[in-house]
Amino acid sequence: MTGTHLGMPAFPPFPDAAREAVRDGVLRANLRHATHTIRGKRARAVAELADWERLRAAGKAVKDHTLRHLDRYLLQLEASVTAAGGTVHWAADADEANRIVTDLVLATGESEVVKVKSMATQETGLNEALEAAGIAAYETDLAELIVQLGHDRPSHILVPAIHRNRREIRDIFRSEMGGWGRPAPEDLGDDPRELAEAARLHLREKFLRAKVAVSGANFVVAETGTMVVLESEGNGRMCLTLPDTLISVVGIEKVVPTFRDLEVFLQTLPRSSTAERMNPYTTMWTGTHEGDGPSAFHLVLLDNGRTDTLADATGRQALRCIRCSACLNVCPVYERAGGHAYGSVYPGPIGAVLSPQLRGTAGAVDASLPYASTLCGACYEVCPVAIDIPEILLHLRERVVQGGPVTREGVRVRLRPAHGHTAERAAMRAARLLLDHPGALRAGERLLARARRLRPRRLPGPGRAWTDTRELPDIPAEPFRDWWLRERGNRP
Amino acid sequence: MRAALFVTCVNDALYPRTGIAVVRLLERLGVQVDFPAAQSCCGQPQYNTGYRHEAEPLLRRTAAAFAGYDHVVTPSGSCAAMIREHYPRMGRRAAEEGRGGGLAELAQDLVPRVHELTEFLVDVLGVTDVGAYFPHTVTYHPSCHGLRSLGLGERPRRLLAAVKGLELVELPGADECCGFGGTFSVRNPDVSAAMGTDKTAAARATGAEVLCGADNSCLAHLGGILRRAGDPMRTLHLAEILAATEEDPLEEDLLEEDPLP
Ligand code: SF4
Numbered sequence: 001m002t003g004t005h006l007g008m009p010a011f012p013p014f015p016d017a018a019r020e021a022v023r024d025g026v027l028r029a030n031l032r033h034a035t036h037t038i039r040g041k042r043a044r045a046v047a048e049l050a051d052w053e054r055l056r057a058a059g060k061a062v063k064d065h066t067l068r069h070l071d072r073y074l075l076q077l078e079a080s081v082t083a084a085g086g087t088v089h090w091a092a093d094a095d096e097a098n099r100i101v102t103d104l105v106l107a108t109g110e111s112e113v114v115k116v117k118s119m120a121t122q123e124t125g126l127n128e129a130l131e132a133a134g135i136a137a138y139e140t141d142l143a144e145l146i147v148q149l150g151h152d153r154p155s156h157i158l159v160p161a162i163h164r165n166r167r168e169i170r171d172i173f174r175s176e177m178g179g180w181g182r183p184a185p186e187d188l189g190d191d192p193r194e195l196a197e198a199a200r201l202h203l204r205e206k207f208l209r210a211k212v213a214v215s216g217a218n219f220v221v222a223e224t225g226t227m228v229v230l231e232s233e234g235n236g237r238m239c240l241t242l243p244d245t246l247i248s249v250v251g252i253e254k255v256v257p258t259f260r261d262l263e264v265f266l267q268t269l270p271r272s273s274t275a276e277r278m279n280p281y282t283t284m285w286t287g288t289h290e291g292d293g294p295s296a297f298h299l300v301l302l303d304n305g306r307t308d309t310l311a312d313a314t315g316r317q318a319l320r321c322i323r324c325s326a327c328l329n330v331c332p333v334y335e336r337a338g339g340h341a342y343g344s345v346y347p348g349p350i351g352a353v354l355s356p357q358l359r360g361t362a363g364a365v366d367a368s369l370p371y372a373s374t375l376c377g378a379c380y381e382v383c384p385v386a387i388d389i390p391e392i393l394l395h396l397r398e399r400v401v402q403g404g405p406v407t408r409e410g411v412r413v414r415l416r417p418a419h420g421h422t423a424e425r426a427a428m429r430a431a432r433l434l435l436d437h438p439g440a441l442r443a444g445e446r447l448l449a450r451a452r453r454l455r456p457r458r459l460p461g462p463g464r465a466w467t468d469t470r471e472l473p474d475i476p477a478e479p480f481r482d483w484w485l486r487e488r489g490n491r492p
Numbered sequence: 493m494r495a496a497l498f499v500t501c502v503n504d505a506l507y508p509r510t511g512i513a514v515v516r517l518l519e520r521l522g523v524q525v526d527f528p529a530a531q532s533c534c535g536q537p538q539y540n541t542g543y544r545h546e547a548e549p550l551l552r553r554t555a556a557a558f559a560g561y562d563h564v565v566t567p568s569g570s571c572a573a574m575i576r577e578h579y580p581r582m583g584r585r586a587a588e589e590g591r592g593g594g595l596a597e598l599a600q601d602l603v604p605r606v607h608e609l610t611e612f613l614v615d616v617l618g619v620t621d622v623g624a625y626f627p628h629t630v631t632y633h634p635s636c637h638g639l640r641s642l643g644l645g646e647r648p649r650r651l652l653a654a655v656k657g658l659e660l661v662e663l664p665g666a667d668e669c670c671g672f673g674g675t676f677s678v679r680n681p682d683v684s685a686a687m688g689t690d691k692t693a694a695a696r697a698t699g700a701e702v703l704c705g706a707d708n709s710c711l712a713h714l715g716g717i718l719r720r721a722g723d724p725m726r727t728l729h730l731a732e733i734l735a736a737t738e739e740d741p742l743e744e745d746l747l748e749e750d751p752l753p
Contacts, residue, residue: 019682028686332669336686372680374673374687375540376636391581397542428538432546435501435533436553445505465681470688470716473506480499480508484527488515 005094005125005304011343013368018337027163027338034162035329041275042326042382048277049267058264059385063320066256067310073222073255074301080225084287086297091249097302098129101214101247104298105135108245110211116229116236117141118216119157119323120249120302122345126214137214138180138206140235142199149176155339155347158273158325163338166190177202203235213239213294217250218322219265220299223258226286227299230269230279237283246285246294251302253310253319265322268384272324305358311407314395318353320385327379327389333372342369349379353392360408361400367418370396401425445479452477494524495563495612498554500571501533507708513735514567514609517624520737521617531557536574539582541675548586548595551579555598564605565612567731569638569707572608577641579603608638609731610647610706620650625738627657631700632730633691633714635707636669648706648730655733661698665691672713688717696725706730 011017021027046052066073078088091097101121105113113130115121115137127137127148139148146161147154150172154160161169173184173195182205184198215236219228227248229236240246256262270279288297310316328334328348339347343365344355352373356366370393379389398404401424403417417425434440452475459467466472495518499511518525534554535547554575558564566572580603583596613619632652638644652660671677671687692714695703703718705711708729715727736742 015680015682018680022682022686332671332687333680333683336683370542371676374636374669374671374676374684376669376673377640378636378667378669381640394540394542394578397540398544399542401542402545424541425543428541428543428546431533432535432538432543432549435535436549438530438532441501441532448505462678465678466716468681469685469720470713471719472716473712476506476508478508480504480511481527481529483508483512484515488525488527 005123011340011365013364014337014341014343014372015368017341017343018333018372021338021341022336024338026165028336030163030165031335031338034159035335038275038329042272042329045271045275045277049271055264055268056384056386059268059322060320062256062261062264063253063322063385064317067253067316067319070252070255070310073257074252076222076257077220077225077255078301080221080223081287081297081299082225084225085289086225086287086299089298089300091300091302091304093304094124094302097124097249097300097304098126100298100300101126101249102129102133102135104245104247105130105212105214106133108212110135110245112136112138112210113212113214113247114206114210114239114243115139115141115144116213116215116239117144117160117231118214118249119345120216120251121214122154123251123304124249124302126249138203138210140203140206140239141231142196142233142235145199145203146172149173149180151176153340154345156325156328157323157346157348157350158328163340166192166195169195173198181205203238207235207238207242210239210243212245212247213243215240215246215248217248217254218269219262220250220255221257221259221262222255224286226259226284228262229283230266231281231283232274232276232279234281237281240283240285241293244294245296245298247298247300249300249302251304252306253321269322269324272322272326272382272384308407308409309354309357311412312357312395315353315357315392317387318350318357318389318392320387321350321354322385323350324384326382326384330378330382331373332376332378333374337372342372349373349389350387353387353389353396356396356399360406361396361415361418367400367420370394370400442479442481445481448475449478451475493522493563493617494526494561495565496526496528496558496561498531498534498558498564498566498571498606499527500566500568502708502712503567506712507729510567510708510729510731513729513731514565516740517622517731517735518565520735521613521619521622523617526561528557528561534571534574536571536578537674539574539578544582544585545591548582548591551582551595552593552598555579555602558602558605562605563607563612563616564602565607565609567609567706567729568709569608569635569642569644570709572606572611573637573641575599575606576603608642608644608706610638610644610651611642613651613734614647621654622651622734624655624734624736625657625741626655626733626736628702629659629661629698629700630702630704630728630733631661631663631695631698632666633663633670633695633703633705633710634666635705635710638706639667644706651734652704652730656738658733661700663698663703664694670710670714672710674709677713684713685717688713692717692721692723692725696723701725702733703727704730704733 156162535550539547579599583599711727
């Protein structure tokens with residue numbers, strides 16, 4: 001299908017990847033602890049606001065309105081950014097975005113950049129592209145630093161190293177920091193404060209040296225051309241103010257019309273993501289200013305499958321996402337499977353609906369993602385912009401097994417059902433035929449009742465998946481229908 | 493009052509005791525229960541796995557089977573949610589694709605008449621004490637569809653709390669999914685089993701004798717895990733507890749490992 005890149009190497013389909021994760025006791029314990037802690041805190045932070053449901057509706061409304069008029073707001077944004085002294089670049093896909101950024105960095109004559117945590121650049125695989133051009137990219141977000149130093153992949157939107165515990169982090173710092181810059185102290189322990197201090201010293205060196213920074217943005221305001229980054233550590237702010245050149249890579253869905261619209265999201269995002277009442281570091285910058293902050297500012301607007309997603313009436317609501325990660329933290333499947341199982345930089349429920357839309361459902365991973373959910377609805381319940389993730393999952397399941405119309409690179413095409421569902425399709429059809437003929441259904445039930453003594457402990461075929469871990473229910477001596485006929489059947 | 497029972501395909505074939513309990517319970521409360529024989533499956537397995545077109549004939553069948561009844565009662569939160577949440581969607585989508593054939597109208601007509609059992613008891617009949625007797629410790633797992641799609645809230649717990657002799661103990665993490673999820677339990681068996689194991693462990697820790705729910709599919713999954721582990725805890729549908737009275741108690745053997753005759 002499309003060549004949309006989502007920043008992950010080839011990966012097994014979800015059930016296989018999840019199987020490995022479920023068996024990893026340390027990973028499960030780390031995830032359980034982390035998600036349950038934040039889950040409880042978020043619920044309390046949200047319960048404090050009497051108007052939460054209205055804020056949620058407002059956030060949804062702002063995003064929906066913007067998406068409906070996205071072309072207009074993007075052009076307005078381009079005009080505002082340009083007027084404020086910035087330069088706007090348009091990138092149709094990941095490759096184009098990486099090329100633009102690489103060229104911009106090379107033009108400065110620098111060979112290293114500091115990075116503010118950004119999902120957009122992870123999505124495009126920017127760090128790898130820069131490395132290929134001889135440019136070193138240093139992540140400055142603490143969790144991103146852990147992932148980068150550990151030659152690892154992020155597993156959570158907000159806390160990319162959520163799958164690591166502090167002992168693992170200490171080991172990574174001790175063995176890897178020296179290779180990138182200031183080494184960790186010899187006697188580094190696993191106390192969170194000690195770890196943070198080691199990271200602080202390591203990073204400070206980078207901030208003071210860097211001439212170029214690369215960031216994303218949580219929001220961009222069309223009216224004023226203002227970029228907004230929310231973070232907890234303040235490292236981003238260092239990158240956004242110290243270097244001479246700032247390059248921001250931002251998905252086109254991040255635009256909001258006016259400065260006032262931020263009011264809603266500055267309340268809902270921190271409470272949903274870190275359970276904070278107010279965000280610790282909120283940095284806003286508009287173009288360039290003499291003697292204040294970077295003297296050159298570039299905004300790279302990234303499409304990478306978003307326009308095609310926008311063309312889908314059900315699926316487009318995923319573009320409302322403000323990447324708060326609340327849905328990951330409540331998802332019981334994410335909690336057991338971990339972020340890596342989702343095969344993209346977007347894990348958890350939002351990843352399960354976003355990746356197969358941005359990349360298409362042709363690949364094995366993307367065809368498996370819509371099924372990586374029990375449809376329990378917890379993600380929808382917590383989402384601060386009310387994305388009905390279960391609805392999109394069902395919509396995408398249909399796309400996988402039944403095919404249907406989609407837009408690819410602006411062209412409306414009809415997808416054929418994905419491969420590998422022939423047996424299931426036949427079974428679903430057979431079941432439906434049986435269920436739609438009560439006579440046949442009753443005969444089937446009676447057959448089952450007669451075979452009840454044969455109740456096997458292990459089933460063959462797809463049923464094995466059930467009996468590997470669970471007993472089958474006992475088969476009753478007669479179906480309800482027969483009881484009814486016998487006991488109440490003489491009634492009209 | 494007259495009401496039609498939508499027993500659901502899973503209950504019909506595997507859990508007739510639940511259907512029988514609903515009949516006894518409702519009749520005891522003065523409801524005349526009908527069982528339209530033309531009913532079948534609501535189409536949830538097809539729809540939830542992505543086979544929307546295969547679910548359409550079952551929408552049509554379900555609507556036809558219950559045409560003319562003011563009240564349709566079902567002892568399954570997830571089947572009630574399928575009808576209430578997804579039938580209208582299916583109708584709309586079918587109309588958009590030009591394969592409507594009145595599906596939207598059928599859905600619109602059926603939806604307001606369908607009640608999950610606890611909704612019917614509390615909202616329609618206006619009872620919370622149904623005169624049941626069940627001298628056991630019980631913990632209740634509110635399945636996701638009942639909890640979030642239907643918003644059953646405290647109804648099931650209020651009904652259980654009013655049962656004579658019953659001691660209701662809270663299930664920690666009650667609102668977390670048990671991991672069944674229909675075909676999820678087969679497509680992602682490892683995650684499903686891990687979730688179910690955590691749920692049954694939480695239930696065990698309450699010290700309750702019975703893990704009660706209002707969806708037999710979830711209970712089949714949880715009960716299957718308990719039994720594989722040789723655990724004495726029993727799973728039981730809410731309807732069976734509510735149907736039990738002092739004069740007509742639940743047979744004791746249902747609380748023990750059920751030996752095949
Ligand atoms: S889908 Fe909703 S809950 Fe999940 S990350 Fe996006 S905004 Fe947050």
